[in-house]
Amino acid sequence: MTTAELRPTAPRPALSIDVEAPRQDELLALLEQSTVYARSLGYPPESNFLLDVDALERSSVRVYVARDEGGRALGLAALVALEPDADGGRPGDAELKRMFVGERARGLGVAGALLRRIEADAAERGIRRLVLETGDLHASALALYGKHGYREIPQFGQYIGEAHSICLAKPLAGE
Template structure:
């Protein structure tokens, strides 16, 4: 397992270059796992739909991870575009991003986060379960998707 990596996590615009590059790397990885067909049900995240977008950077400024929050119409928010570059995996970056997203959600007065991940992402499934996210029925655009698994976590103040 790699040594822990110290990161600084800041809010950045969804369309800023480093975030866009990380999201493209995520897309490339998902395409390799699921094929190049459109494997994401529902509306694609945008700067308008993901008003909180965080980027994790190493001490030298290298962007190594990201994640965002998309508010849901019935309350709560959905975690979107959570991704850590393979070179930084296993070093605590994903946990740091997740905790920062949870803090952002609490700051908005939200008490619950939900997310979707894919059946071909066992590491992500284990990560979310380890971090206290429990399986829930498929919601919204994921209902009926054979490739989707959904999770939720209640946030305490």
């Protein structure tokens, strides 16, 4: 028997994932937890590219929130429409930002559910490729994105030349 087989499996929560306004107390708390977590990884401040709540409220951004059956926010992620010339993406790209799952919900499939929902919505909206940046010290994020088909690409936009930035992309259906 392997260690994984001995470990009890937590039940997967029933989730709802919807686009919501980010300026809600519960979501602000998740964003703060995300910021604290990002800083705990040891990156220099200039290597953290976290969108603040004002940026998340822009019309070019959609914030997806995963909630349990009791309505508690478990995680969130943002989808940002990119301007190819200004943001370094290519036509049809959108960027995934601020993916974060609260500590009590980690390992329950919340991040994967958020990714699947965002990917489906993005494809419906004509987005052909999702791009993202994560840090080289963020092993759990790299594992998650790799498991879901994201592959490394050259750095783009504001991440060009950043020593800790790893950029990833995933073509969506039909690409």
